[in-house]
Amino acid sequence: MANLIVRNLDETLVRKLKQRAADHARSAEAEHRAILEAALSPTRRRSLALLLAGMPDVGEDGDFARVRTGRHLRRVFD
Template structure:
């Protein structure tokens, strides 16, 4: 495995990395590695795959949208007809 040394970092950036690592329960080195992996990981998921993955996390709609629109319309405009 390779090594990477980054010199000349702003002290605030180093401190932010350490704080982020602490929140994640990792060492600063492990957090640095995770950030690099996340930033440089090639995108292999297509838009359609991402959409399907997100759709699977969304609860199924049990009502027909036309019924919901009709109910809202009748509620909002029903009093004007009286």
């Protein structure tokens, strides 16, 4: 495994890293590795079909229909 040295870090950043490490019950070095891995690992993207399939089935189709009042469409969120 390779080693990585990070120099000239602001003390505030180091304190935040140590606090985050303590919150996760691990060393600052392990927290640093976890942050780097999360930032540089490819994200798994879900397809639009899976995203839509995961949405709850609420309301009726008529709840989402646009209603015309006179010559203008009724404002939905007013």
